[in-house]
Amino acid sequence: MLDTVLLIDDDETDHFFFKRLVHKTNLIKDVICFHYADEALQFLQSRDRPKIDVIFLDINMPRISGFDFLEEATTSLPKSFNESVNVVMLTSSDAPQDQARAAEFDVIKAYVNKPLDADGLASIVTEVV
Amino acid sequence: MHELMIRCEFILREIQTGHLVWVDLGMNFNRLSVKELGLLDRMDEVSFTHLTELASSILCVPVSLVSIIDKPNDRQFFKSMCGLTEPWLSRGETPLSHSFCQHVAHDNAPLIVENAPENGRVKDNLAIPDLGVIAYLGVPIHDPQGQAIGALCAIDSKPKKWNDEDLATLKKLALCVDDAIRLRASLKTSEAIREEQADFTYAMSHDIKAPIFTLKTLLSELGPLFEENNSDEHAVFLEKALQATDRMEQKTTDILRYAYMGRERDEIEDVDLNVVTSEVMDDLSGLIQSSGATIKVSELPTIVANGYYMRVLFQNLLSNALKFQPQGQKPEITINADGDVYENVIHITDNGIGVDEKYQTQIFKLFGRLHTQQDFPGTGLGLALSAKIVSYMNGEISIQSKTGKGTTFSIVLPKRDIDTVTQC
Numbered sequence: 304m305l306d307t308v309l310l311i312d313d314d315e316t317d318h319f320f321f322k323r324l325v326h327k328t329n330l331i332k333d334v335i336c337f338h339y340a341d342e343a344l345q346f347l348q349s350r351d352r353p354k355i356d357v358i359f360l361d362i363n364m365p366r367i368s369g370f371d372f373l374e375e376a377t378t379s380l381p382k383s384f385n386e387s388v389n390v391v392m393l394t395s396s397d398a399p400q401d402q403a404r405a406a407e408f409d410v411i412k413a414y415v416n417k418p419l420d421a422d423g424l425a426s427i428v429t430e431v432v
Numbered sequence: 433m434h435e436l437m438i439r440c441e442f443i444l445r446e447i448q449t450g451h452l453v454w455v456d457l458g459m460n461f462n463r464l465s466v467k468e469l470g471l472l473d474r475m476d477e478v479s480f481t482h483l484t485e486l487a488s489s490i491l492c493v494p495v496s497l498v499s500i501i502d503k504p505n506d507r508q509f510f511k512s513m514c515g516l517t518e519p520w521l522s523r524g525e526t527p528l529s530h531s532f533c534q535h536v537a538h539d540n541a542p543l544i545v546e547n548a549p550e551n552g553r554v555k556d557n558l559a560i561p562d563l564g565v566i567a568y569l570g571v572p573i574h575d576p577q578g579q580a581i582g583a584l585c586a587i588d589s590k591p592k593k594w595n596d597e598d599l600a601t602l603k604k605l606a607l608c609v610d611d612a613i614r615l616r617a618s619l620k621t622s623e624a625i626r627e628e629q630a631d632f633t634y635a636m637s638h639d640i641k642a643p644i645f646t647l648k649t650l651l652s653e654l655g656p657l658f659e660e661n662n663s664d665e666h667a668v669f670l671e672k673a674l675q676a677t678d679r680m681e682q683k684t685t686d687i688l689r690y691a692y693m694g695r696e697r698d699e700i701e702d703v704d705l706n707v708v709t710s711e712v713m714d715d716l717s718g719l720i721q722s723s724g725a726t727i728k729v730s731e732l733p734t735i736v737a738n739g740y741y742m743r744v745l746f747q748n749l750l751s752n753a754l755k756f757q758p759q760g761q762k763p764e765i766t767i768n769a770d771g772d773v774y775e776n777v778i779h780i781t782d783n784g785i786g787v788d789e790k791y792q793t794q795i796f797k798l799f800g801r802l803h804t805q806q807d808f809p810g811t812g813l814g815l816a817l818s819a820k821i822v823s824y825m826n827g828e829i830s831i832q833s834k835t836g837k838g839t840t841f842s843i844v845l846p847k848r849d850i851d852t853v854t855q856c
Contacts, residue, residue: 314804314805315804315805315806316672316675319668338806338807339804365803365804366791366801366802366803
């Protein structure tokens with residue numbers, strides 16, 4: 304079981320489904336949700352934030368895309384971010400160019416197409432633990 | 433109920449695969465053959481004609497040709513002929529038994545012949561007795577991929593000493609022939625892309641819009657069934673599903689509008705922007721009243737434009753000014769115009785949330801959005817379409833804005849004369 308994960312996704316319905324899945328599977332204690340990637344970046348920069356086990360990250364979002372977020376996070380956040388964090392792309396895009404771009408980031412541990420189901424979440428949690 | 437759900441899923445899969453198939457199709461374009469490039473057409477083409485005329489006059493020879501080697505049909509085809517005599521002029525081609533140019537294409541290198549009957553390689557070529565080719569200078573021409581497909585040549589009926597300058601000149605002219613061929617390939621390719629896009633747009637309008645509509649109907653059918661089961665969660669699901677199909681529908685409509693813009697020759701007329709503004713305000717009257725907005729409109733000019741697109745443009749900008757407001761604030765909007773003898777400038781100013789400088793180019797891009805659906809719903813197409821409309825009129829749209837300090841969109845439109853616009 305994981306303590307805290309971040310969900311960064313602009314779609315309210317996807318938040319709803321994610322939280323519902325977490326509630327049903329009981330695999331994660333706490334989910335912190337963001338609709339905008341820049342707000343998530345700010346949160347990650349704050350000193351007193353809890354330790355984040357996994358970041359579930361959408362690609363197509365307003366203002367800052369998932370990839371912009373990763374560029375920014377991997378360069379501007381302390382080194383510990385790159386070493387400790389696990390990012391899972393959770394997106395409706397199955398475009399090969401998006402998958403290829405995701406593969407370029409070391410912090411990305413998985414690329415998952417929506418909708419995420421209980422088995423999918425379980426295997427991500429197992430991998431991280 | 434189960435059956436209805438299966439139908440919904442089936443339709444969604446259909447929408448998804450339809451879209452992907454198109455993306456695959458758009459990825460690659462086959463190499464164009466000599467025939468597809470129109471290089472074996474009997475059409476008179478000025479660019480090639482000018483080049484053979486130039487070659488003939490600079491090199492002081494009676495004949496210059498652009499010759500395309502068509503091996504499958506055992507011929508060389510003259511795309512351009514300067515100084516050729518009958519019967520060859522009417523035929524516009526010769527069998528390969530009469531071709532010096534085939535050697536140029538084969539070697540992808542110049543062929544320099546000062547006196548053909550004494551030249552080992554061509555002394556038996558039938559062009560000597562039948563066309564009277566004695567001196568020959570040929571350089572290769574190429575298709576866009578760089579493959580030699582024929583020659584640009586200069587021909588004389590008496591022996592001639594070619595010097596280095598002759599060869600250099602002909603090589604330069606051959607580069608111009610290559611350019612003309614490349615240009616032709618680009619035009620053919622863009623034509624193909626346009627056609628493909630038209631097919632896609634058609635598919636969007638039918639293959640995607642229809643299933644969205646069906647999906648909506650099916651979901652609406654599910655409503656009463658859920659109510660019977662008295663399940664709150666199901667009702668929430670259904671509401672979200674219906675919202676999603678509404679978004680899909682709106683987005684498809686906007687994409688179609690964007691794709692069709694500028695495709696047909698749109699009617700141009702005198703458009704009174706005061707009338708456009710008041711019509712648009714009528715359309716948006718519900719939103720204007722509910723938000724408590726005040727809109728000040730100064731005297732606006734009459735311009736030469738397409739009335740429909742001007743309404744779309746004003747509707748987009750005005751509804752943005754009304755929409756992007758802090759919660760509870762009453763929108764204050766002014767619309768005014770200035771300009772000079774060359775151009776009209778229209779300004780639409782609001783007191784809304786503004787646009788951070790970082791994102792000011794992003795907002796004009798297709799699907800560029802700065803907010804979630806919950807904060808400010810939209811398709812991400814409004815300003816992209818507005819920019820397209822303005823650029824279609826050779827104008828420019830720009831934004832001046834600071835976060836929290838409101839926004840001004842300025843549209844610069846060159847003044848046009850209705851007669852010259854409709855003529856061209």
